[in-house]
Amino acid sequence: MKAVLMTAAGDPEVLQLQDIQNPGVRLGETELLVHLRAAGINPIDTKLRKRGTFYPDKMPAILGCDGAGVVEAVGAGVQKFRVGDEVYFCNGGLGAHQGNYAEYTTIDERFVARKPASVSFAEAAAAPLVLITAWEALYERGRLEPGERVLIHAGAGGVGHVAIQLAKLKGASVCTTVSTQEKADFVHKLGADHVIFYKQRDFVQAALDWTNGEGVDLAFDTVGSETLHKTFPAVRVYGDIVTILEPDANTVWKSARQRNLRIGLEFMLIPMLQGIVEAQQHQAEILEQCAKWIDAGKLQIQVSHTFSLEEAAKAHHLLETGSVTGKIILLVEDK
Incomplete structure (x- = not known):
């Protein structure tokens, strides 16, 4: 699969599109393999790119905490989701677990919410964090x-x-x-x-x-x-x-x-960084409630700019100008 790898700490040009192994070849018991359609870009991404991730011994890294896509495969113990479900989530991207600047990712079903049906994958990926x-x-x-x-x-x-x-x-x-x-x-x-x-x-x-x-x-x-x-x-x-x-x-x-x-x-990444499962599940529940409000027209997410995976560096440059209204998104080509 194609993924944007952070090869070292530095300026946006350290983000390089490369071919790597699909993570679904080793799917865990309660994991989902998600074909990503969009990934959100957040200030934490640019900070980690500049100074290094929380796990500097695990390089290169794939950034991106926010993702939205379609479930492509499920582990033997998965109960809540099935192949074809559209989902969104905040998971990975901090240096330990793969982030979402990629075509595919894996995620425990406990940390996933169903994508709001009324919005695009880009809008959904802009939302979780x-x-x-x-x-x-x-x-x-x-x-x-x-x-x-x-x-x-x-x-x-x-x-x-x-x-x-x-x-x-x-x-x-x-x-x-x-x-x-x-x-x-x-x-x-x-x-x-x-x-x-x-x-x-x-x-x-x-x-x-x-x-x-x-x-x-x-x-x-x-x-x-x-x-x-x-x-x-x-x-x-x-x-x-x-x-x-x-x-x-x-x-x-x-x-x-x-x-x-x-x-x-408030630092919403603490549950992921410290492996606090109950808190990660609670965050998925927050996304489930927000999805209901989005579909009811009570909550909207503003996407300001979209880029392709290969334009990740360009997207980081834009975010660092500090003048963006709403969110910047990377779109993953649907193959």
Whole structure:
């Protein structure tokens, strides 16, 4: 089969399309062989490409956590799926298990969800990592409740644009930061109640004005660096803030302490990295629920650009510009 191999840590050109053995020749008892039709590209992919994977002794590596495709074969003990089922999932791509920049992959059936029937493979492959991240951040780390007010940073981004929709589905009011009018129009269509042009206005003051000086109940940081501690004053006393980035060493915690904020850290790859099976199964259940919302027209995934497998390096270059609205996808040729 054809796959994009990361031959070493470095710039996007280390991603090379090569022919390798199909992983289905050694299918496990509860594994599926999936003919991939699309793979999502996420910031974690570019970070691992630049610095090396979590498993540097297992090179070359195939990146890509997000995948969508068709079940081509099943292990003897598989119960939930059969050949021909369309599926989507977040699995592999961190250096240990093969990722999804490839024509085929294997995955335990416990970590798979049925693909939303109403969307393309590209849209499905764009969804898993960002859906799980936003769900866990808002619903589990942030304990979001109906009627609460939420500030979501970078609402037009991959995680941000689904976070807006999940917050609205919970019955919350949402304000979000964007950089352009085009992105403002986009997030309004997703349900955002208030848009803050952060390059033109102090987002803290804007959030305070929006909440009559009280501050939001929950802030969701998808940007990192200084954004985390700069957001503390925008959150009400005894409120919550969740970040998906590791707090910077220069983070100033004083205002968070003075407001008794509850700090949530969200890294959705932990179950995969640590082999926590129950948590991986829970993430598949999240995808099953989100598939129902997608098919009901309550949740949408924005695909901004698509590339072929052989254009993986070009796709990484685009993502690293930092100006993408929605998600970038690699399409796998259907043979």
